[in-house]
Amino acid sequence: MYNRTLISLFICLFLASWQPCGAQSVAFTKDHFGNDKDGLREALRALKEGDADYGADPPRYMQALSHFLAAQQFNPNNAVLNVKIGDCYLNSLSKTAALPYLQKAAQLDATADARTHYLLARALHLSAKWAEAIAEYQQAQPISSSTRNGDAGLVTSNDLRRRIQECRNGQQLMAHPTRVFIDNAGPELNSAESDYGPVVSADESTILITSRRMGSTGGKKDPEGNGFFEDIYQATWQGKAWSPATNLGAPVNTEAHNATVGLAPDGQRMLVYSSSNGGDLLEARLSGNAWARPKELSSRINTRSHETSASFSPDERLLYFVSNRREGSLGGSDIYKVELEGRTPPVNLGPTINTAYGEEGVFMAPDGKTMFFSSEGHNSMGGYDIFKSVFENGKWSTPENLGWPINTPDDDIFFVTSASGRHGYYSSDRPGGLGAKDIYRITFLGPEKQPLLSEEDLLLASRFAPMKQNMLAPAVTVATAQVTILKGTVTDDATHLPLEAAIDLIDNTSGLTIATFRSNATSGKYLVSLPSGTNYGIVARQDGYLFHSENFNLPAGAAYAEVVKDIPLKRLxxxxxxxxxxxxxxxxxxxxxxxxxxxxxxxxxxxxxxxxxxxxxxxxxxxxxxxxxxxxxxxxxxxxxxxxxxxxxxxxxxxxxxxxxxxxxxxxxxxxxxxxxxxxxxxxxxxx
CATH class of the missing domain: 3.30.1330.60 (OmpA-like domain)
Structure with missing residues (x-):
């Protein structure tokens, strides 16, 4: 009896202390690394420096990551360290890199850090591993703010339920992907650093982007390790590709952060975000070939709160913008509308558009009724997803998720389209890119084609690159925007030299002037966006010249068209x-x-x-x-x-x-x- 009891006790103690080989967390102690005291000393120093950055307020994740990776190279089998590395990556521009570290931490000891299941669920979620992410979220426990202030700083039961629903949304959207090609815009626009925030003219002839590449105006580097300070770059379409993006330089770019926000359809008015003004929105105008110094927008728009995104209406009379102001807010950042030349306060677009979570990246299409924006609410699959809503019969339609593969589990923001609606532009962090974030061009393919006996054609796009299949043949009609782009050059009829002229857009039915634009002072070029459903009068005028009129009667439902109309003004x-x-x-x-x-x-x-x-x-x-x-x-x-x-x-x-x-x-x-x-x-x- 005595021997049997002793043997049983020994077995219990053995089982309690035993873990399978390769699945045990290894501490940074002399007991494990007594034979490499110098290596242990360097690893402990890296851990100490990493913890100092990691525990800062706010945390310095990129600096901490470099120290943690050095320590992890010495000892790859410490569960807590792998959790910290995963957390740093989740708070970086390379979030999916967190997954292997968090998987390893869970294998070594899922109980070593209270956040392990939640952080692993986030990494799986961001990698579109929906079912595995749901399983981890279901094992995760709410996390108090005192546990950590990073990606998992405060996680409530409601947060966990919301994340699980996002994964289910992702499963549904991924099962019915949107038919698109998503192509990297190439080295002409993208660099080794982050490039994002594309804005395009309505005819897709000009694009401006925000970049953190080397050669910024101030030459300053971001203290968080996210490249250089933001500058704005511009490129033009060359027929088959974009010209190399060039820095706009002063006075648009300064030593502070300067980012693209919005662009008027004709490409001659640009909305800019500048950190040098305390984080306000500014407007710059194209004067000939150069951009003038940006001017701050009205105090009705810029407040002590944060305004981060904006878009002109096609007639440039209204501004749609994003603000986290408290007054009239429905929660998080909301989208507002305001008359640029009026005095009335901005109007919240209401609960159809705005949610209890954040909205961002608003863009009003040139048809004047279709709005694209990003939201953390609605049926997002995670982070910000891009949505579309149409204003008809006095109200906004229920926002429609643009779907997979345009949207991903991470943040997808700042989406814009050409006037035709055939192409969209946005930035994304995808495998095979040239930098952390790259500019991508989306081509919408239209409805599914019927299978036919054919050797080659277009087909469904994969998440990261077009994928060809040998089964679909005849072309299908792709729905395009109901808008006409009228563009051309205003010149002196006698000398043929370019002229700057006022161009009035008139609703002939009401007799009212809808908007007034100006042709470019140097090139004489102009562009106006004409949403369908109106009988338009177009009048070009300049002092010393007789006016020139054109008529465009566009019935409701008229499909996209692009008309080139040069206007020679005659002297009196x-x-x-x-x-x-x-x-x-x-x-x-x-x-x-x-x-x-x-x-x-x-x-x-x-x-x-x-x-x-x-x-x-x-x-x-x-x-x-x-x-x-x-x-x-x-x-x-x-x-x-x-x-x-x-x-x-x-x-x-x-x-x-x-x-x-x-x-x-x-x-x-x-x-x-x-x-x-x-x-x-x-x-x-x-x-x-």
Whole structure:
């Protein structure tokens, strides 16, 4: 009996102390490393220095990591050290690097650190290992703030439930991936450091990015080891690739952090974040070929709180921006809307868009109704996911997650699109990149194609790179934005030199000026975004020149189009002829339609401002119908314009009416477009 009891006790003690070979945490003590006292001494010093950085407030993770990795090289089998290394990586730009260290810590001793299960769950989550992450979250316990102030500084039961739901969201979204290509933008835009925050002009001709690469204006390095201070770089599209990005330099970039925030559709107004102003939003304007010094936005926008992201509406009258201000907040950072030239306070976009968590990276598409933004709420798969919402019938639609592989378990922020909606740009930290974060170009492929017998075609994109499959053949229609991009160059008609001119965008139905833009002072180039569903009048004007008008009647639902229209402005000289493209009559009649009012008032204003000006109003038709009837109709239409002007107080002696019928075509009458050009009302200067 005595021997049996002694043997049983021995077995119990043995089992209690035994762990499988290779799965035991090894302490940094002489008992384990007595044969390498010098190595142990260096490792302990690295641990001490690492703990000093790790325990700082705020923690200095990158500095701590270098010390911890040195100690881990000496002793790779210490559970607590592997947890700390994993925690440092989770708080770096290379979060997925945490996984092997945390897996090893769990194998060595999952109880060595109270945070092990949670941190391992986070690393698995960020690696899109959904089921394994859920299992670890279910084993994790709430963590108090006194345990650690890093990624797992304070974890409540609600936090654990939320993380599990994010993993389930990820499982669902990953099971039905979005059909896209995601391509690295290449070394022209990306560097060995972090590159992010892309903003593009509506026609995708210009891109600006934020970079932490070498060669920054101030030359300062980030104390956290995240590269150099932020600077803004610009590149232009060269037909098949971007030109190498160049630093904008002063006055946009300073010795402080300077980051891209937003860009107007025409690429001539840029929103900038600067840390030198206490973290405010500024606006810079393109003056010729150079950006002017940024100016702070209104105090209605910039507050003592943090404003981090903003986007112009296509007409540049509204600003959508992100702020963590308390007043009117629904929790975390919210998205607000404000009139730039008004005096009313910003308006929170409400609970359809904003959640109890953070919103960030707002971008209003050139169609004026589609908004992209990032959120930690809604059905995010982890961190910030990119969502889309459309403003229709006076309200925002339920935000739609852009899905996998665009969104990942980590933060996906600052997504922008071209006006066509075919391409998107954002930054991401993906395997195979050129630096910590790179700029990526997304190509949306449209709906799934039906399987056919075919040898080659496009196919579903994998998470990190396009993946080709030999089964899908004919092209499918890809839904594009309902917007038209009108662009071109304003020049002097006689000298052909570029001109800076005001370009008014008018709603012909209401007669109201929607927006006013300016062509570039050096190049004369302009670009305006025209959302579908409006009859637009486009008027270019400059002192000393007669105005030039164009008409674009875009019905609701009109698909994306890009129109190049150069505008030669004519000086006010006798004999000069100007076509009035926003004068409208019913078919076969000479009654002015209400949509003509804005153009008629412009003509009236010209006559009032130039008292000696005399004009001949001329009507023209196509060759459809009898010539005599066309002649009569054209004369009556010209007279209708004269009658309107005289009723507005213009002396009849200054105006004459002439009808030329089909006798003076400006285009062949063999096409619908040609006939439309020939049906016109114009005026000729007869005296000034």
């Amino acid at each position: 000289e006798v004999g000069t002829t100007i076509v009035l493209r926003n004068i409208f009559f019913d078919t076969g009649k000479a009654t002015l339609r209400p949509e003509s009012t804005a153009e008629l008032k412009r003509l009236q204003k010209l006559l009032v401002e130039t008292p000696d000006l005399k004009l001949e109003m001329a009507g023209h038709t196509d060759n459809v119908g009898e010539a005599a009837r066309n002649q009569d109709l054209s004369k009556r239409r010209a007279q209708a314009v004269v009658t309107y002007l005289t009723q507005q107080g213009i002396a009849a002696t200054r105006l004459t009416a002439a009808g030329y019928g089909e006798s003076r075509p400006v285009a062949p009458n063999t096409t619908r477009t040609g006939r439309q050009l020939n049906r016109r009302t114009e005026f000729k200067v007869t005296a000034k």
